[in-house]
Amino acid sequence: MTDTRMSFREQLLHPDPEVRHRVLRPLYHDAGEGHQQCRERLTAVLDLLNDTAGEYPHEYRRGISWVAPDHFSLVVDALARADTERLAESLGITVHNEYGLRPRTAVLLSMLASGWASQAANQLLSGGPEAQDATLDRALLHRRAQALDAAEPLEPIFVDECSWYAVPTSDQAAVLDAFQLTGTVPVGFREGAGLFDAQGALPPDNAVVVTPAFDGWILLVHKGALDSDLEALSARFGAAHSYGHGYQSGCGDWSDWTVAEHGKVLQSCYCDLYGNDSMGPASRDDMLAWINDRRRPATPRLPAADDPAFDNCNGWEFDAESVAHRLAVSLYRVGSHTAVKGTSLLATPIAS
Incomplete structure (x- = not known):
């Protein structure tokens, strides 16, 4: 049995896959737990990926990929910070910001070019803080879109x-x-x-x-x-x-x-x-x-x-x-x- 006193981080590092999955499952299956506890689980996963700790990054990435949009904003916020380059690398994302976009907007546009396009689109269209940032960045985004189209031959x-x-x-x-x-x-x-x-x-x-x-x-x-x-x-x-x-x-x-x-x-x-x-x-x-x-x-x-x-x-x-x-x-x-x-x-x- 799992020691309930173990932190989420300790459980995510546990050699028993069932112990790890007990932490990850509530991220994408409604377990009836509170908003705060779900965010604590996700924070533990993100911290491990940013630390490149543990032997199970593929499990952590899979868990994040199924996170609901209202919780996925936590992933965007983490990637928008200046000290999470390892997290971006762990998720296969290279964040570019040549146009002076707000950090969250830059993260989401970078995710569109990676394996996280669906999640990024959801956040951009959610009406939440990320969408509000994108609205404020609209003129810059328009300039960026024009530059992309000019640089990429229509195919x-x-x-x-x-x-x-x-x-x-x-x-x-x-x-x-x-x-x-x-x-x-x-x-x-x-x-x-x-x-x-x-x-x-x-x-x-x-x-x-x-x-x-x-x-x-x-x-x-x-x-x-x-x-x-x-x-x-x-x-x-x-x-x-x-x-x-x-x-x-x-x-x-x-x-x-x-x-x-x-x-x-x-x-x-x-x-x-x-x-x-x-x-x-x-x-x-x-x-x-x-x-x-x-x-x-x-x-x-x-x-x-x-x-x-x-x-x-x-x-x-x-x-x-x-x-x-x-x-x-x-x-x-x-x-x-x-x-x-x-x-x-x-x-x-x-x-x-």
Whole structure:
């Protein structure tokens, strides 16, 4: 049995894994204990990582990765102090602050580029002290985002297991208003879109990345954070598209898109690996003609399934990415040929 008089630090250094896990479990499982005791556990973990003490740093890091946002602020505060370089190194974070940001803002932006992107996004959008610091740093963040985009050539990025809206406008303020988004934090395009990269960790559920205008289209990438009225959006902006797909799971692939114009849904298509396919109101042949007739200039015709150029791995003629490329903008096809206006924003729905 564990000596209950042992400190959290002593238990975290104990050779018995069950003793260590008794300290770590309440960090990510609701054990009904008080706020203060949970913070004391987390402080002990952070102190050990900053001291590089103990033989179990991987366990400590895993425990921290599941900490709830209201407690994760303690991690940010610790990293923002001047004497925690070892803690940052233990967590695999290199803190940069070339733009004179407030310490907590600098920490969170540095975490976006590491394996802590989801936690950092949660804190930036939480409305707490870190979010307030980011608001005060907005002008500096905007300058930073512009510098990142200028230094990083625009390249395709494959967002996966997520959805996105496409609206034909370059007016980000109008888009933020239409989708009722708040907490906007300027970020570099690759930095923001990387939250939804197919090779990355799952993004926070309440995060929305609002892109610059690409060839006159603003995209809003999310994972279930938005459920907006497409017809109302299309009445306001003339058109509004929704897209989504998932390929990362390997067993539940899906694709979904809907196009609305001037207050009315025109066409939609859904496919998945289980054969739950639907499209309409056009038939298959009419849908192919409809897409090709409306495709943007300089985009290739969408090939039919029996065309030698057809290469969709699931055999879907009308997958979301291919249709988005032709009717709006696909992040998988942006590049030096793409006209860009503005910077990316990390945002969250007002109601979240």
